[in-house]
Structures are given as C-alpha cells and as structure tokens.
Amino acid sequence: MEFPYGRAPLGIMLLAIVAAGVVLLSGGTKNDQPFDLIFVTFTKEHAAAYQKALPAFEAANNCRVQIQVVDDRALQSRLQSAMQVGADVPDMVELQDGFMSFFTKGMLDDVQFRDLTDRLKSSGLYDQLVTNRFSKWSSRGRIFALPHDVHPTMLAYRKDIVQQLGIDVNKLTTWDEFARVGREVVTKDHDGDGTIDHYMLDLPIDGDVVMQLLALQRGVPMFDADGNVQLDNDAFVDVMCWYVKQIQGKDRMAFPAGWGQNLSQAMIDGLVLFYFCPDWRTMQFEFDVPSLKGKMGLMPLPAWEPGSRRTSTWGATGLAFPKRGRNFELAWKLAMYLYYDPAQLGPRFLQTNILPPLKSAWTQPQFSEVDDFWQISLGQTFIPLANDVPPAPSNAYHYTAVNKMSKAFTRASRYYAEHGEQGLREVARRELQQSAEEVRAEMRRNIFLQEPAAKQTASAAAATSAEVGR
Amino acid sequence: MTMPPMSSVRPPPPRAVPDALSAAADVGPRSDRGRRAYQARTQAAPYLFLLPYFLTCVVFFIYPLCYAAVLAFYHTDGAVRKVFVGWDNFRFVVTDPDFHRALRNTILFTACSIGIQLPLSLGLAMLLNQKTDRLKNIFRLIIFAPNLVGQVFVGILFGMLFAPRFGLFNKLLQALIGWGLEERWLADPVLVMPAIVIASLWLYVGFNMIYFLAALQNVDQSLVDAAKIDGAGPWQTFLNVTVPAIAPVATFVLVTSTIGSFQLFELPYTLLQNNNSGFGPDNSGLTIVGYLYRQAFESGDLGTGAAVGWLLTCIILVVSLVQIKLASKVGSER
Numbered sequence: 001m002e003f004p005y006g007r008a009p010l011g012i013m014l015l016a017i018v019a020a021g022v023v024l025l026s027g028g029t030k031n032d033q034p035f036d037l038i039f040v041t042f043t044k045e046h047a048a049a050y051q052k053a054l055p056a057f058e059a060a061n062n063c064r065v066q067i068q069v070v071d072d073r074a075l076q077s078r079l080q081s082a083m084q085v086g087a088d089v090p091d092m093v094e095l096q097d098g099f100m101s102f103f104t105k106g107m108l109d110d111v112q113f114r115d116l117t118d119r120l121k122s123s124g125l126y127d128q129l130v131t132n133r134f135s136k137w138s139s140r141g142r143i144f145a146l147p148h149d150v151h152p153t154m155l156a157y158r159k160d161i162v163q164q165l166g167i168d169v170n171k172l173t174t175w176d177e178f179a180r181v182g183r184e185v186v187t188k189d190h191d192g193d194g195t196i197d198h199y200m201l202d203l204p205i206d207g208d209v210v211m212q213l214l215a216l217q218r219g220v221p222m223f224d225a226d227g228n229v230q231l232d233n234d235a236f237v238d239v240m241c242w243y244v245k246q247i248q249g250k251d252r253m254a255f256p257a258g259w260g261q262n263l264s265q266a267m268i269d270g271l272v273l274f275y276f277c278p279d280w281r282t283m284q285f286e287f288d289v290p291s292l293k294g295k296m297g298l299m300p301l302p303a304w305e306p307g308s309r310r311t312s313t314w315g316a317t318g319l320a321f322p323k324r325g326r327n328f329e330l331a332w333k334l335a336m337y338l339y340y341d342p343a344q345l346g347p348r349f350l351q352t353n354i355l356p357p358l359k360s361a362w363t364q365p366q367f368s369e370v371d372d373f374w375q376i377s378l379g380q381t382f383i384p385l386a387n388d389v390p391p392a393p394s395n396a397y398h399y400t401a402v403n404k405m406s407k408a409f410t411r412a413s414r415y416y417a418e419h420g421e422q423g424l425r426e427v428a429r430r431e432l433q434q435s436a437e438e439v440r441a442e443m444r445r446n447i448f449l450q451e452p453a454a455k456q457t458a459s460a461a462a463a464t465s466a467e468v469g470r
Numbered sequence: 471m472t473m474p475p476m477s478s479v480r481p482p483p484p485r486a487v488p489d490a491l492s493a494a495a496d497v498g499p500r501s502d503r504g505r506r507a508y509q510a511r512t513q514a515a516p517y518l519f520l521l522p523y524f525l526t527c528v529v530f531f532i533y534p535l536c537y538a539a540v541l542a543f544y545h546t547d548g549a550v551r552k553v554f555v556g557w558d559n560f561r562f563v564v565t566d567p568d569f570h571r572a573l574r575n576t577i578l579f580t581a582c583s584i585g586i587q588l589p590l591s592l593g594l595a596m597l598l599n600q601k602t603d604r605l606k607n608i609f610r611l612i613i614f615a616p617n618l619v620g621q622v623f624v625g626i627l628f629g630m631l632f633a634p635r636f637g638l639f640n641k642l643l644q645a646l647i648g649w650g651l652e653e654r655w656l657a658d659p660v661l662v663m664p665a666i667v668i669a670s671l672w673l674y675v676g677f678n679m680i681y682f683l684a685a686l687q688n689v690d691q692s693l694v695d696a697a698k699i700d701g702a703g704p705w706q707t708f709l710n711v712t713v714p715a716i717a718p719v720a721t722f723v724l725v726t727s728t729i730g731s732f733q734l735f736e737l738p739y740t741l742l743q744n745n746n747s748g749f750g751p752d753n754s755g756l757t758i759v760g761y762l763y764r765q766a767f768e769s770g771d772l773g774t775g776a777a778v779g780w781l782l783t784c785i786i787l788v789v790s791l792v793q794i795k796l797a798s799k800v801g802s803e804r
Contacts, residue, residue, distance in 0.1 A: 005515055016522070077767060105547040105770045195651070205657035206751040255634075256657060262633050271635065396547075399768050403568075403748070410659055410752035438567070442769070445562060446547045447555075 036063035037331055040079075041094040042072035045283070046148075046317070049351045053344055057337050063330060072096045079103075083112040083322070091325035092335065095145060097136065097316035101398035104139035106448045113144040113320040114328065120146075125340065129357040135225065135391040137318040145318030146339055149280070150355045152311045152385035153213060156277035156285065159297035161198065161270045169299045178302040179246060182253030185273065199255035202263060202275035203247050207240070207409035209314060210276060212402070214239045216390045217312035218304050222405065223395035229443075231405055231436040232429070238304075240428045244413040249420070264288045276301075278314040279382050283353040286373040293373045298381055311385040313392060355382050362386075396449065400442055404435035542776040552773065559777035563765075569778070571753045572761040575663065579757065580731035582667045583674075588723060590675050595682035610683070614676035621673065625740025628669040632656055656742055659754035666738050666755055673737070674730075678723050685719035686712070721797040725790050732786050735759035758782050 003010040041047050047069045054065055068090070070078070076099050082089050083103070089112075104111055120126040120143060126134070133147035162169065165185060172178045182200025190197050204210055212222060220235035230236070246254040257266035257275065266272040268289060277285070277298065285296070300310035319335055321328060338344060345356045346364030353371070355362075367379030395401070408431035415427045443449060542559055544552040563569050594613060598606045616624065631639040632655035643650030655665040689712055697707045713720075738755040742748065748764065749756035756764075758778065766775020 005511075009515075009519065012519075080767070080770065102768070102770055106551060110550045205654050256654060258633060261630075262636055265636055397769075403753070403764075407752050410754075414659065414752075445545070445558070446771075447545055447553055448547050448551065 034064060035066040036327060037065045037092065037334060038068065038090040039065060039092045039094075039334070040068045040070055040075060040090040042070060042075050042096055043094075043317075044069055045352055046094060049348050050338055052351075053338060053348075057334060061330065061333065065334060072099075076102055079322075086324075089322040089324050091321070091327060091331045093320055093322065094148065095137075095318050095320055098394075098398050098402075100137055100139070100144060100318065100320075100394045101396050103320075104144070104394070105396045105446065108140055108142060110448070111139065111142075111144060112323050114323055114325075115142050115144060116146065116321070117141075117143045119332075128340075128360060130359065130386055130389065132389055132391040133316070133357045135393040136316045137320075138394060139396065140227070145320040146335055147357045148317035148319060148339060148354075149315075150357050150382075150386045150389055151278040151280060151313045151315050152355065152382050152389050153276055153278040153314045154298045154300055154311065154381070154385070155201075155274045155302075156282070157274040157297050157299065158267060158270055158292075158295060160295045162273055162297070165198070165273075169297065172299065172302050174306055175242060175302045175304055179242075179253055182246070183251055186253050196255075198270055199272050200253040200274060201246065201255075202257040202266065202272045203243065203254035204258075205247055205256040205413075206406050207243060207413075208406065211236075211239060211243060211405060211409060212392075213276065213312045213314050214243065216392055217301060217309055219309070219390055221390070221392045222398070222401045223393050225391070225393045227393075227395055227443075227449075229397075229401065229436045229439045231401060231408070231439065232433040236405075236432055237425065237429045240409060240412055240432065241425055244409070244416045244424070244428075245421070248413055248417045260288070267292065276314060279353050279355050279378065280315060282371075282374060282378055286353075286371075290373070294375055296374060298374065298376065298378075300385065309388055309390070311388050313389045316392075349379060353378050355379070355386060359386075396446070397439055397443055401435075401439050404438050405432070408432045408435040538776040538779055541773050542780055544773040545771070546773040547769075547771055555773070559771075559774045560781070562774060563777050563781060568753055568756065568764075569758075569761055572756045572758045575753075575755065576732055576734065576757045578663060579666060579670075579734055580728055582663075583670060583731040584724065584727060586667070587671055587675055588678060588720075588727060590671065591678035591723075592682045592720075594675065595679045595686055598679070599683060599686045610680075613679055616673050617677040621736035622740045624669055624673045625737050625743070628665070628672075629656065629741055629743070632665055657751055659750065659752040662742070662750040662754035666734075666741060669741060670734075670737055674727075678727065681719055681723050682716065685716035689715040717797070721794065724797065725793050728789055728793060729786055732782065732789070733759055735763065739763070758785075 039050070041050070047067050050067055054067070057063075058065060075093070076096075079089065079093060080102055081087070103113060108115075120134075129147060130150050133150060134143050137143055137145035137147060157169065165188075167181055167185070172181060178200070185198050185200050186196055188197065189195075215221070215233075215236050218235040218239060220230055220233050222230060224230055246252055247256070255266070255272050257263045257272045263272070263275065264285075267275070267285075268291065282298075285292075301312060303310055319339060321331055321335075325331060339356070340358045340361075342358065342361040342364055345358060345361040346366035349355070349364070349366050350369065361367075362379065362383050367383065368377050369379070370376060371378045408428070411431045412424065412428040416424050541552075543554060543556060545555045545558070546552040598610055598613075600606065628639075631637050634640060634652045634654050637655075639655070640650050640653055643653070653661060655661045693711050693715070694707060697711050702710065734757045738749055738757060738760060742750045742755045748768075749760050759782070762775050762778040762782065765778055766772050
C-alpha cells in the first residue's frame with residue numbers, strides 16, 4: 001500500500017512515532033526510583049564525603065540512598081519550580097546560604113519544607129548545636145533546615161611576606177590598626193616599577209558579602225530576628241564609611257582580587273597579603289594553591305573596638321526536607337547519621353575542614369590534628385571562635401536587601417572617590433536609609449507576610465504537631 | 471462503461487492533481503467517491519502536518535502568554551497562593567527606581583548595539599565581499615566563530631579577560647596606551663556597560679555580518695557597473711545602489727538586533743555573576759529581562775514578573791513598528 005502523501009511525509013511521520021516512543025520509554029525508566037531516599041546537594045565536596053559514609057547506613061537500614069550533585073543556582077530554581085507546580089522533589093536537599101529566602105515568601109503554612117522546630121527542641125538536639133546557626137534556616141521563629149556548619153571566619157595571610165615586611169599580626173587587633181599598617185604596605189614600591197607591589201587585603205569593590213560579614217561582626221545583620229530591615233543602622237553606616245576608604249583614593253590599602261584563579265594568583269604573587277577565610281575556604285585554598293604550603297597563616301579578624309568580637313561568619317549549608325518527600329523518618333535518620341554522628345564528623349572534618357555545629361563532636365581527635373598545608377591544627381584554631389559566631393537571621397527579602405545595600409555602597413563609594421571624606425557619612429547614611437526604605441516597600445507589598453507573625457507561628461506549630469502526631 | 475453526464479463533472483480541484491489521477495477520477499460514481507476522499511485528504515494534509523506545531527504553539531506559547539496576562543494582575547508570593555491585586559504590579563514596576571535603571575541600561579545598550587554593531591558588521595561584510603581577497607573565507611569563519619559559543623561562554627570568558635591586573639584585556643590596554651591595568655570593568659558602575667557592549671560586539675558582529683554579506687552578494691552587479699560608467703564614485707555607488715539593494719536585509723537586521731538587545735539577559739548575568747547582587751554595582755548591568763528575572767525568580771513574585779514581561783512586549787512592539795515604518799518610509803523615498 002502506498003502512503004497517499006508521498007515518501008517524505010511518511011518518513012517524517014515514522015520519525016515522529018519513533019521519537020515519541022523513545023521519549024515515552026525513557027520517561028518510564030526515569031520514573032522508576034529504585035532508591036529509598038534521594039539526597040541532593042550543591043557541592044561535590046559534600047557529596048564525596050557523604051558517599052564514603054553511605055554504605056554503612058544503607059547496610060544498617062536495608063535501604064538505598066542516591067546522592068545527586070546539582071549546581072547551586074539550578075538547584076534553587078528547579079526546586080522552586082518543582083514545588084510550585086507539584087512535580088517530584090528530592091527527599092532531602094542541602095540549601096546554600098540565603099536560599100531559604102526563596103522558599104519563605106508566603107505564609108508559614110505554605111513553606112514547602114517540613115517545620116523541624118518542635119522535633120529539634122523535643123529531641124534535645126537544639127541545645128546540643130551552636131544555636132546561633134538556626135537563625136540562618138528560620139522564618140518567623142520556625143526552623144526549616146538543619147545547620148551543617150558554623151563557618152567562623154578568620155583572616156588568611158602570606159606568612160612569609162608578612163614576616164619579611166616586619167608586620168606583627170598579633171598587634172593587628174583592631175581594624176583601624178590593620179588599615180594603618182596596610183597603608184604603609186601599599187606605599188612601598190620595592191621594585192621601583194611604579195605599580196603597587198602589595199595590597200594589604202582582598203576586598204570586593206562593591207561591598208558584596210564582605211560588607212555583610214563586617215556588619216555581622218559588629219553584631220548587626222541585615223534583618224533582625226523579627227524580620228525588621230537594619231540596613232540604616234549606625235553600624236552599617238560605620239562599616240560602609242570604613243570600607244570605602246580602604247578601596248578608593250590615595251589611602252586605600254585593599255585590592256579586589258576576586259575569586260578562584262584570580263585570588264590564587266594574587267596570593268601567589270603576593271599582590272594581596274590577607275583575605276577573609278572561613279573554615280571552608282581553607283580547604284579550597286589547599287586544593288587551588290598547593291605551592292603555598294607552609295607559607296600561609298591564619299589570624300582572628302581585627303576587632304571594631306578593642307576587646308570586641310574577633311570573628312564573623314560567611315556562608316552556610318542547611319539540610320531541608322521537602323514536605324512531599326517520601327520517607328521522612330528514614331531521611332531524618334540519615335540526617336542524624338551524616339550531620340550529627342560524632343564518629344562521622346571527626347573524619348569528615350579532615351576531608352572538608354568544615355567545623356560542624358555539634359559541640360560534643362569537637363572533642364574528637366581529628367579536630368586536634370595538625371593540617372599539613374596550614375601547619376597548625378585548624379580545629380583548635382576555629383573552635384575557640386565558634387561560640388562567638390554572630391547570628392545572621394534569614395529573611396525572605398535577603399537578596400533584595402543585598403542588592404539594595406550594594407546600590408547604596410556603590411553610590412557612597414563613588415562619592416568618596418569624587419569628593420573625599422567630607423560629607424561621606426551623610427551620603428552613606430542617606431543612601432542606606434533609601435535602600436532600607438526600598439526593601440521595606442517591597443516587603444509591604446507582600447500581603448502574605450502581613451498576617452501577624454504570632455498567628456502564623458501558632459498555625460504552623462499546630463500543623464507540625466499534627467504531622468508529628470501522625 | 472457509462473460515461474457520467476457532463477453536468478456531474480466538477481471543475482478541476484484548485485490544487486494541481488497529476489493527469490493520470492485526474493483521468494481516473496472521471497470514470498464513474500465509485501471513482502467519484504474516491505476522488506472526493508482524495509480531495510478531502512489533500513485539503514486536510516497541510517492542516518494535519520501543521521497540527522503538531524499548532525498544538526505545541528498553543529501549549530507552550532499561547533497558553534503561557536494568556537496566563538501571564540492574567541497572572542500580571544495577581545500577587546503570587548509563595549508557592550501556593552495568589553491574590554488579585556488589580557493594576558498594583560504594573561504600578562509598582564513603573565514607579566520602581568530599579569526598573570527605571572533597567573530601562574535606561576537597556577536603551578543605552580540597544581543604542582550602542584545598533585549604533586556600533588551594525589555599521590561594524592556592514593563594514594566587515596563589505597571588506598569580505600571583495601573578490602580579490604583569498605583569505606576571506608578564513609576571516610569570515612574567524613569573525614563568525616564567536617557566535618558559535620553562545621552568550622554564557624562569552625560572559626565567563628570576558629569575566630576573566632576584564633580581571634584587574636591579570637586580565638588579558640587590561641594587560642593589552644596597559645601595553646597599548648599605558649592605562650587600564652587595574653581598571654575594574656565589572657565593578658565600576660561607569661565601566662560595566664562598556665564592558666557588556668564590548669563583549670556583545672565580539673559575539674554578534676560576525677553574526678550580523680553574515681546577513682549583510684549575503685545581501686551584498688545579491689546586489690545586481692550590472693547596476694554597480696552602470697553607476698560606475700555614469701561616473702559615480704564609490705561613496706555615491708554605495709549610497710545610491712548598494713544601500714537600496716540591501717535595505718530589506720538591513721531593516722530585518724535592525725529590527726531583530728533591536729528586539730535581541732531589548733531581550734538582553736544571559737550576557738550581563740554571566741559576565742557579572744561574581745557580583746553578589748547579580749547585575750553589577752548600582753545595578754549598572756541590570757536590563758529589563760534581568761529585572762524580570764529578579765522579580766519573578768529571585769523574589770518569587772511571578773505576578774510582578776508577568777507584568778514586566780507584558781511591559782517589555784509592548785515596548786518591543788512599539789519600537790519595532792516605528793523602525794519598520796521609518797525603514798519603509800526611507801526606502802520609498804529612495
């Protein structure tokens with residue numbers, strides 16, 4: 001029989017039928033999930049560490065667990081979309097710092113992660129961890145993820161060059177002293193080529209995360225625990241004025257070395273002497289620049305006032321459980337095993353250099369071992385700072401605030417470059433006030449956040465109790 | 471065999487039918503039914519072949535477009551709920567200073583893109599249209615090649631090239647004019663837009679050049695020769711012969727480049743990815759689509775995102791219509 005429309009249309013039709021068949025068959029294969037749990041993370045390092053620990057858990061619980069690594073931005077947007085349309089979600093998912101904001105824009109009942117507050121408190125786990133870390137994963141007083149880390153932040157520096165320049169890091173106890181010494185370093189042109197040999201510190205030109213970090217060190221996050229914007233707080237004005245003077249004009253002592261290879265090269269060349277280094281960055285640097293082994297040092301952040309806080313925090317990971325995940329009890333068990341089993345945390349610290357929030361784990365011998373690259377015990381270096389890490393409450397408008405703060409920062413910075421210090425404080429204050437107002441205006445538009453927090457909290461707590469009861 | 475009465479013989483179908491089939495259709499009532507079935511099949515065929523495209527278009531284009539129009543009137547924070555808010559989303563967008571900034575940036579980029587990119591593309595096309603140059607094919611490939619890699623790659627690549635002190639672009643500037651080694655192209659609000667324009671030139675000049683090259687190769691050589699015989703110089707020949715001949719293609723390139731420029735997103739997004747606020751200091755790299763992305767997918771407010779999308783559609787529609795109108799007016803005057 002001859003196809004009435006000719007051979008070409010017949011070919012196209014057959015191709016379409018075959019393609020549709022292949023798609024249907026492959027779709028069917030995808031939906032078969034032989035795993036009891038699917039755990040998604042955004043870092044290869046975490047995945048590698050968990051993979052090592054999984055066989056024992058699988059054998060003990062007679063289950064199969066799959067760990068998937070997904071790029072952080074893709075993870076956030078795909079998870080957000082999946083939750084909005086009711087598509088498949090993983091059973092457990094690691095979120096990056098700030099990403100909780102994407103999921104807490106609506107009413108508390110609508111947050112698509114399980115509320116862990118009551119379970120954490122009734123099990124006693126809440127008090128065993130560094131409690132400040134829960135603020136990163138909370139909304140309106142309810143906790144939606146387990147903290148993975150503490151991330152105390154120090155300054156890493158080129159020990160050899162700093163010694164050659166005659167700098168005593170023990171005397172760099174305040175930021176003003178640090179900046180004074182930095183200016184001396186920047187003015188020296190040892191090779192006489194007309195370009196600056198060394199900058200004291202790596203500082204992003206647009207404020208970026210370091211502005212937040214420095215304000216946090218002063219105890220002022222972008223939002224307080226009640227969700228109020230604090231960008232126009234005096235502490236932000238002070239930090240901004242100090243910061244812009246370090247990156248602009250003749251008295252600057254900092255250089256924006258950037259990320260990855262650029263920062264590595266800047267450190268290798270000695271172009272930058274100090275950079276902000278939370279615990280996770282120590283391992284990154286070991287991998288990126290092995291040639292600097294033995295030449296690097298760590299020191300606490302200089303304080304804003306003599307005797308005040310010598311650390312801050314940068315970054316975080318939290319483990320959340322989507323409400324539509326399949327086997328919550330098994331997932332919780334795995335979370336306890338991977339996150340809060342001291343026997344797991346010791347060896348993992350050697351793999352990642354990341355300090356866990358479970359305080360009782362810090363006595364494990366691995367936390368006292370001397371690191372080959374840094375030639376000090378990283379555990380004993382970071383642990384004394386851990387309890388001093390400031391809380392950094394999460395907020396649904398986190399990224400809006402970051403963006404508005406960056407805008408204020410850039411304008412103040414430009415003002416300083418053009419007019420100098422005269423009037424800088426007024427400009428910084430005005431710009432920060434405007435930024436804060438813009439954030440507040442956006443928050444006021446969110447009618448789902450207008451419902452009194454107490455009512456929402458009570459409603460969410462009731463829902464959780466019902467869930468736990470089931 | 472009885473021949474059918476002449477009155478029952480219908481006029482030939484509008485579509486061409488092979489003679490043999492036509493003859494076979496005129497041989498009796500049974501054949502008449504067959505002919506009608508064949509005609510029905512023939513007439514239905516185009517629609518059947520269009521059906522998959524039409525369905526796809528309805529599901530992935532028409533429905534989302536209509537849904538976005540509805541969504542633009544709702545507040546949608548949160549994953550589950552939406553509340554009707556009337557024109558509030560539009561009101562917010564048109565009064566938001568960040569949207570004003572995004573609009574200014576997009577218009578600036580479009581102006582630079584059209585004002586620099588198209589003349590450059592045309593110039594390169596004319597150079598490569600010379601018959602004497604043996605290396606022109608290699609140059610065509612080299613100039614077009616950046617377009618093969620896409621905006622994301624270019625964004626990441628130029629992010630490295632523009633790095634202060636270590637970036638090749640900065641080193642080149644320092645070597646050539648003694649300035650630029652420590653310029654912060656991606657962190658200085660004044661330099662961000664030039665950086666985006668430079669990266670986009672590298673990416674798109676070759677792409678538009680191909681269109682112009684194709685148009686130039688179709689210019690009637692006899693008209694060019696006639697103009698030369700009449701004593702026209704190269705500039706007069708270009709203005710009075712070449713430009714009218716390539717005008718339709720130039721209009722097409724102008725309109726598509728304008729639409730593309732208004733939709734700019736990936737390049738600044740990837741170029742400025744290390745910037746925590748996403749689109750450069752003081753939003754200096756924020757475009758309208760970037761603003762849409764921020765509202766819809768970073769703030770999670772799909773309603774406001776939809777409102778921005780419809781505003782953008784209106785802007786593009788108006789600008790494109792004006793361009794087409796102007797181009798046709800200029801063309802008719804010539």
